[in-house]
């Protein structure tokens with residue numbers, strides 16, 4: 001019978017679900033805490049001798065190859081380091097053979113993981129390598145958690161004294177298009193008895209999925225919100241971000257204002273500068289008008305090269321920044337990280353679907 005049921009990743013189970021699985025197997029739910037700690041804090045189930053005999057027996061009977069439960073441990077297909085060794089990029093193979101990219105960035109002693117939320121992306125932003133590959137599928141919560149566990153293992157092995165402190169959902173995919181799985185994963189990642197990254201150290205970057213932004217606002221979601229704006233008029237934005245036909249600029253700014261009002265939180269506005277498209281002083285002034293009265297921090301991102309886009313990086317970034325600063329907005333440049341390993345913004349692409357695991 002068990003063979004006919006779909007297999008379940010232990011990382012897809014919240015604490016209450018772990019309790020109910022143990023209860024169903026007639027194992028005391030008292031053991032749920034030990035199992036949670038092993039999964040989320042230690043990131044592994046070995047050695048099984050660390051567990052009480054009833055839990056050990058359950059793990060042996062229920063978890064592993066051919067059994068009901070499994071542990072998401074993606075396989076490292078390739079690993080690349082930037083020349084300054086501060087950025088490490090991993091191409092990770094998921095259980096069905098699809099690959100995603102996960103990046104570990106360390107600077108000023110602070111380590112940040114950049115994880116993917118989907119294989120590919122449906123939003124099609126013209127300058128983005130992930131957008132250029134199209135949408136393949138959503139990731140499960142367990143597959144998002146497993147990426148974070150992977151970079152924690154890397155850090156533990158290379159710099160055991162360092163802790164992963166920050167997380168950004170800026171890898172492959174649009175996190176608010178995969179809302180439920182992303183939020184479930186983040187709740188586990190932020191849990192103090194597990195990975196324990198504070199919610200204020202977790203950023204969700206969205207292309208502007210308005211229903212997702214409003215849902216974060218109404219649910220009082222504790223994570224930081226970053227909105228990739230890139231255009232100050234409907235036409236300017238639509239040329240770079242096709243999704244803006246679905247959620248127009250006016251509607252997006254209104255959603256951001258609602259989010260600000262309901263949560264009292266600052267929003268991070270991301271702006272990839274493309275020469276001749278969105279880098280003029282008039283655009284900067286229009287952007288300042290659009291955002292007037294909002295608590296925002298503007299992050300300017302230098303365009304990273306991708307094979308499917310002929311746009312050119314802007315040289316007018318500092319003048320653009322001055323206009324926004326003069327209007328009273330905090331405005332900084334995103335540090336360029338990992339360009340030489342194509343781990344920069346928008347360069348993540350796992351085109352290979354490796355045949356082995358079909």
Ligand code: SAH
Pocket residue numbers: 125127128129169170171172173174175205206207227228270271272301302303304305306345346347
């Ligand atoms: N889907 C989400 C998060 C992933 S993309 C989003 O779009 O926000 C993370 C950031 O990288 C976004 O701000 C995106 O606009 C930016 N980006 C994508 N391609 C880029 C490129 N080629 N150069 C610079 N920034 C890019």
Ligand code: SF4
Pocket residue numbers: 121122123124125128129130131132171172173174206207346
């Ligand atoms: Fe998707 Fe973000 Fe890339 Fe746009 S920039 S295609 S939303 S991953």
